[in-house]
Amino acid sequence: MIQWDGTRVLLVGGSSEIGLAIVRRIASERPVRPYLLGRDGARLAGAATALERSGCARAELDLVDAEDLDSHAAAIARAFERSGGFELVVLAVGVLGAQQGLDADPAQAAEVMRVNFAGCGSLLLHCLRALRGQGRGTVVVLSSVAAERPRAGNAIYGAAKAGLDALAQGLADGTAGSGVRVLVVRPGFVRTRMTAGLAPAPMATTPEQVAEATVTALGGRANTVWVPGRLRYVFAVLRHLPRPLYRRLPL
């Protein structure tokens, strides 16, 4: 790895509001050189300018579409090569899709599954292999409380996130003790453009609160962090509620 006196952060989903809040939060404490990987060059350029204004070094930008699985290996290899490695990777790609279960638009439902599970899963595997190659580093995976127990309304998003979450948890165990760490972040409802227009769920948070919890968790040893933290206890109960009861909850 090329030495750099700071933290090199690869943000996959380089225009994600939560991902960018995490980068800004880290930059509030130490020098950060971001590398933004995403599908929209103009949005990435805007995000890079905003990060620079927050005190980050000028970000490098590159394009990748989560749905184009064949392009992932080259995009991740290019990022690690150009940057000389990363201390931290944040995987923040995701789409919410319509919250209508079986009545969701079939094309949109398929996109949610392709992006959130197959696409993110593939990107996660490539990032983790690269981190293992350099011998150390952490990947933060943006999962969701929906992964713990999908609801009827968000069955498609929840199932795709459950798949990604399970993959990340398994890989966290597989890399334990190797110098490479996987931190799974499970936020509840976060006010970002992803949830714009939706009525906030109870215990709704902001990207800044997710960033704060993520950075705190990075300083510890946990593999999973809930945001806000009390959702962990709420879902410990919800997870075990009998189905007929769970089904009737106004969630």
Ligand SMILES: NC(=O)c1ccc[n+]([C@@H]2O[C@H](COP(=O)([O-])OP(=O)(O)OC[C@H]3O[C@@H](n4cnc5c(N)ncnc54)[C@H](OP(=O)(O)O)[C@@H]3O)[C@@H](O)[C@H]2O)c1
């Ligand atoms: N907001 C919430 O309530 C909430 C709660 C729990 C978990 N999360 C998770 O947190 C992560 C970040 O979400 P956010 O709230 O920050 O939303 P966001 O601002 O909409 O970020 C989503 C990111 O995913 C990217 N993306 C979507 N489809 C893509 C594709 N096919 N290829 C490449 N990039 C793609 C978007 O790029 P474009 O700019 O090009 O669209 C954007 O950078 C997601 O994984 C989300 O599921 C969000």
